[in-house]
Amino acid sequence: MITKQLTHPKSIVVVGGSNDIHKPGGSILRNLIEGDFSGKLYVLNPKEDVVQGIISYRSPEKLPDVDLAIIAIAAKYAPDTVEYLAYNKNTRAFIILSAGFSEESEEGKKLEDRIVKTVNEVGASLIGPNCVGVLTPQYHGVFTKPIPKLDKNGCDFISGSGATACFIMEAGIPKGLTFANVYSVGNSAQMGVEDVLKYMDESFDPETDSKIKLLYLESIEKPDLLLKHASSLIKKGCRIAAVKAGTSEAGSRAASSHTGALSSPDNAVSALFKKAGIVRCFGREDLISVASVFTCPELKGKNIAVITHAGGPAVMMTDTLSNWGLSVPPIEGKEADELKEKLFPGSAVANPIDFLATGTAEQLGTIIDYVDRKFDNIDAMAVIFGTPGLFEIYDVYDVLEEKIRTSSKPIFPVLPSTLTAKDEVETFVSKGRAYFPDEVNLAIALSRVYYTHKPFEKEPEDFTPDTKKVRDVIDEAENGYLSPENIQVLLDAVGLPRVHEQTYYSKNELVKNLSSTEYPVV
Template sequence: MTGFKNGEGTGMTRSSREIYRSLFHPQSIVVVGASNDSLKPGGRVTRNIKENGYRGDLWVINPRTPSVMDLPTFGSVEELPGPPDLALIAIPAPSVRDALEDLGRKGTTSTMILTAGFGEKDREGKEEEKRFAEIAARHHMTLIGPNCSGFLTTTYAGKFAGLIPKVKKGAVDFISGSGATVDYLMEQATTRGLSFSNVVNVGNSVQTGVEEILALVDENYGPENAPIIMLYMESVRNPGEFLRHARSLNRKGCTVVAIKSGVTAAGERAAASHTGALATPDTAVQALFDKAGIIRVRSKMELIDVACALTATRGPARGNRVCVVTDSGGPGVLLSDELGRQGLEQPLLGERTRKRLSGLLPPESPVNNPVDCLPSRTPEQIREIFRILAEEEGDHIDVIAVCIGNSGMFDNWEIYREVI
């Protein structure tokens, strides 16, 4: 069972499997506030779900429009043909509470509040969020948000803003407390060739936050799940559960990479005004991440870099002995310096290995480690270097770090294919 209870105070909970399915693979979705106007959040999220391959029942609620995008359109929650697995609320803030109550009475499993203007705005908004949490608990309903941009999964594109890339199973998951961070990171990551499976924004997290989503993923983790999970967190609300599930995922072969923002006084104030996040001492965060086996990074670009590296290497390296293969001396020296600063070893290659490499490469190529194959390198040489290292240094080298530029002498894609 997950670390949070939908029916807290009632003694009743929904199963972890039921909650996970409703959020990531719902069989029915209703958009409250759907519109034919795609410039509005309700219209945009409805169009995204409809046009990106969702195969379940998609219902919309708009009391002022008889038909929205040729979908089954209803005037109220009560008119729905049954309880939806998932509801998305995209209506003005004053109307959200009544809609949430109606969805709870209908038996909705999970609800995302896309509407902003609550706890991130003022004290009155925080009080309203407490009422949302109480309604969700009373009806045993999972609540995401408010101030949430939605979910993008392999089943549906329930996200109203930003990029909607093609997703695939077994790629990378991203769980974030910030919608803008989701959009920025996806824009940068897709240009690097990084693919996503599920992209999640939990918004203000009045009930369900990054830790709870991580717990759901852990408890329902299977062969089709992503082997890499990226996290953006502004607070750590439940360190014990977070540690337990991060360790569990690590044992299952899933690598977690995370940013914890709000580590300075100014950052703490910004996080509090952004999502209402409470501060967590940075030393405690670092200790927690170390115990959990989480790779901590300090920037969005570093998060992308690490995810790309993990994708290319199919998981973290299990040793610290590195052989550098480069086509240029200077970058090879710089990479060697950085590897040394990070505590990795760069052992001298064996005499037999050096002899075979010397027979393959030009006479002026250094082959001690780094192996400099010069700008004249060919795809066939790169392939043969890898083969020689595997045959001769398999028990002495854990990782081959490749530093390749574009000399313009050969098609680099052929080189990259050999590396991959």
Template sequence: MSGVTDVVDVILRDGSTMRLAPPRREDVDDLRTFFTGLSQRSRYLRFHGSADVKDVWLRGLTEPDWAETGALVGWETGAGGADEIVALASYARLRDHEVAEVAFTVADADQGRGIGTRLLEQLAVRAGSTGIRRFVAFVLPDNTAMIELLANVGFTVAKRLEEGVIEATFSIQQTDAFLSQADRRDHEGVVASMRPFFHPRSVAVFGASSRAGSIGGSVFRNIVAGGFEGVVFPVNRDGTPVGGVHAYTSVEELPQVPDLAVVCVPGDAVLGVVEPVLRAGTNAVCVLSAGFAEIGPEGAARQARLLELIRDHGARLIGPNCVGVYSAAVGLNATFAPRSFPPGRVGVSSQSGAVGLALLERARDHGLGFSHFVSVGNKADVSTNDLLEWWEADEDTDVAILYVESFGNPLRFSRIARRVSRRLPVLAMKSGASAAGRRAAGSHTAALASSDAAAGALFHQAGVIRASTLEELLDTASLLASQPLPQGRRVGVLTNAGGLGILCADACSAAGLELPALAEETRRRLAAILPPAASTANPVDMLGSATPADYAAALEIVLEAEEIDAVIVLFVPTTVASAREIQVAVADAGPGRLPVLLCLVSDDTSVTSRPTGGVPLYGYPESAARALVHAAERAAWLQRKAGVVPALDGVDADAGRRVLADRVESGEGWLTPAEIAALFAAYGLPVVPERQAASADEAVAAARELGYPVVVKTALAGAHKTDLGGVALDLESDADVRSAAERIGGPLIVQSMIRGASAELLLGALHDPVFGPIVSFGPGGVFAELIGDAHLRLAPLTDVDVDELLTEGKAAKLVAGYRGTPPVDGDALRDLLHRLSQLAEDLPEVAELDLNPVACFADRVVVLDARVRIAAPPGRGSPKSW
């Protein structure tokens, strides 16, 4: 399979992967071999008879133009090491140009793996981009496999029987039902592909030796010391025993094919080790070796070749350049971590090996144990997305922790994380948050958006809890792993030191939590057990004389208070009680229906991180407050509706594409006002009436046609009109218009003057090279960047996303009516945001777009000015489809 383009890798039901690609002229012989190898029945079902396959027909399948014909073949590496075609799907456009006939063929030995479904998914994407809206398939009634495929793919299929053949017609639009089914297939395949990493029965460590400092030797010893339930084989070049264990020189010498291969040889020797391992039948490879993409072009080429080997054999790869993998379920510690992993119910994915090891060390202090630890390294194949899929299905994982430096497929991450976050909390720390990475940009939207802000929007929409530091990450994980979620933000505080209670109250308030007054009944019960000088307000100051019994009794009372959602217990050591005694008392008293957090300001070495009862421990009240607010936000997110993307009337995406087609071919740049008007008309964006003018006389004529007062401004593409002095407002006469036109010069726009708006807002969109289409919303006008309060969401926006935008930040005050101005038309503003979202999603050529200002009234919204920059859309980086 040489030189193919437009390839895509898919994951199949059994966890193997397959490369799909359009057939080339040089593939005709392989196509002929494929059809020749089909059984008589398969040929009959495909061709409705036993017709011979002609070379002219085979050649017609190659080099598809996608507009009239399309074809994809599935390739696998055969027993002899050569690539073989095992499946083919094709379509041909019919007279009705919105319809194409589609057909599939899968080799007999490969049927039942889900290949045909994957082919149909990918064909639909390509056909849909050319304006084809429906597929029709002609199926013999006894072709049960094809009938089942069409029934389960996620499209709505209309069938009719005519002359002994079923005609099945279906829309190929990617509906929610279709995407849900595609996600289900991805999930099933990914979980199957991860199983050999986390439940291997046998492991081979390549590069294991007894030499001091040997990474492979450390990995082998960790596997043995960790109590791995399977068998482990050390492999090194000389067959030298490792730790007294017989070693092998190659995979061919091993007594069995290992489920998992851990490769620790020098980078330039990795390919020579991995290729025979894959040929032997191993489907899971973890490469710890460095010397790949992280070192530059030479290493990147080596990494690309490694991934090509993995894909050719349908296998999966963790790494390269990683620390390894740990799985508590089978006692597997295939890492070179200096200490063993405490078993538990937290899954960890770290893009940095060093940060991952730091998490391991600090997790002990927080009483956290791991179900899995994966250092994904360079993420050549297995990524955080794959691990989230696994943890969603894994009954041994209750919390997922992610350390992320970059995203490979953030839109895919968003879809997975939204689903996984419904089952278990997902916590993340994303590095690279500084403003140094923000690019210089020409539009308000791009200046107000940064990669870090986009990552924040992604996490928010997906329900992922974002921490700013490793300590905050572990503090929150400790709470979520051990306590119920609070059902609100109301906190009760118990303390033996008034000053510490005040600090905790301030920390809670700063974090967005509340300390409500306690009910009279609660205060009466507390007063009955505490000294007269104690304060039964909130915080409850039990005084320095408080004993462990006082703490236990007071905690039980506050936990029963209906006005409280969570309790933070504070303690400063005294001669009356030790930190350890208080820790035990609190653990015995809670938790119940509410989460309990314990803050011990003590260096008592007898204090354990997780006593019986599992109450999480903190050193400072600020740490406890930050963890608790994350838990409260998670509880609120779980109550949040999933949201839907509404269907919009009056949108003509094809018309929008036609506006951009010619300009994109001529290179990137700012659209002219006329082009912007045509683009906005295609998406139904409300704009102010305007006319084009080339001279002062034409400007006067336009003003008369529109009616005074008017605005005159420059029509130069992409200009910040106010900065250039290119705007004249509130012109009441011909003389005013003529004077302004002569001063501004050049091509002009004349608009009706809009007065009396309740608010001016900025709505924007940009196509981020990593995160894709992003929509921004904030205060507008000339001070948009100065105010700097734009909020972001990744497109497509659901109704819930839009509702949240309207209630966030400073713009929310403008929407609700600020200082006596009437509230704006919320429905019209929501509609505009949805239309902008769809435009951004449909047209990746739109690199930046500003609607600034958008004038908002009580009964309508209208765009007063806009700038749109287009560029060639970024290409798809990886052929990986899941």
């Protein structure tokens, strides 16, 4: 259960807050202060009266009532602290950073269970233990870095691993990926990734909430919950990508020692994600690439134009697109010949469109306009443009950004010169654009997204259940037993779709009735 005190606290106490910003209690307090938390902020520390300029209470008895407690003390002291705050200070939200619980030992599991019992009894929320915290526009309740500038149009990220969340943000932010909210659930003692996703679904506002959700899971304890709310969010216009780790025997063992997670069969995970409409990813860079694809307009078809001034990356991207089920179709005809005349001699327009290392920003703009307006067999563009460092390329990236904004077809920018053109890339990102440093990763991400279908929505039917038939079948059942034939009657009576079944007792009878049977037949 996610309470308002967790999402929008009016007061926060850091239990174990200190002046040492190299420890979790000190670091998270600094982040709360620098994040301009607008409510009342307190510290609980038996040795201090003031910590980082914030009033500190030596004992919980003198502490005012407080909405949210962030706990950064040894595991063995946590249950008593939670109990006191829950029963005496009306605290209805807890974030426990500390490790040493179910992921470590049986004794730690007992401590964790005791905490869960307390928070459930008072109707409170618990994130953790063994997590890095929660990062929202309301408060920066994490002890780690980076702390991105939050953007309501960025990604909502829910992670079962705090370190993984940090590493994904660390790698994604320089590529232009932005974040709206970040939840690190750790051991998921009370709430896991599925529960946070449920909250995001039930409270979803299409005007203000992010439409991109990223998940990192090491276990799936509530598959029905994940399926229901992921499907619901996708039907509301959201896009979801997830990494499910711990699928091998060794990986499962690692996950268990990390967050106490139990593994799920890999094929079951794939089936669940497919049914929900979740794009499955297999690593950090994979997830970042898919998330960056999500920031672009939706790919409506599988025909891609590869536009480049460097032949090698275009060849690698073409191979990967083709091998992963997308297409780089030939571009030919009058308009293609016309385009070629506008480029330097030696340029190729057959697709990939290679306008040579000497190609200009103006030529890039011309190519994009032709692909957008005149080549109807193309659904999207991938533009690969870097530099050997002989001259600046601000003008090229300015044109690219403008065309991304105005083109009717999606444009996916591959900017490989992240060191040589560092300043130009940063300027491109500062305009609110994400980019891809690697063309092969982009091609794979495009395929993953394109071939992940949205959840199936059955058209509502004007159907009235035959309650009399249902009652007759049940009343006539002997000793509560329903034959297979009667089960079929029941399913048909209430309108549940099923595979059509017939039983025949001779070959002649079977052959005779095949003409009235729809294929395929088993």
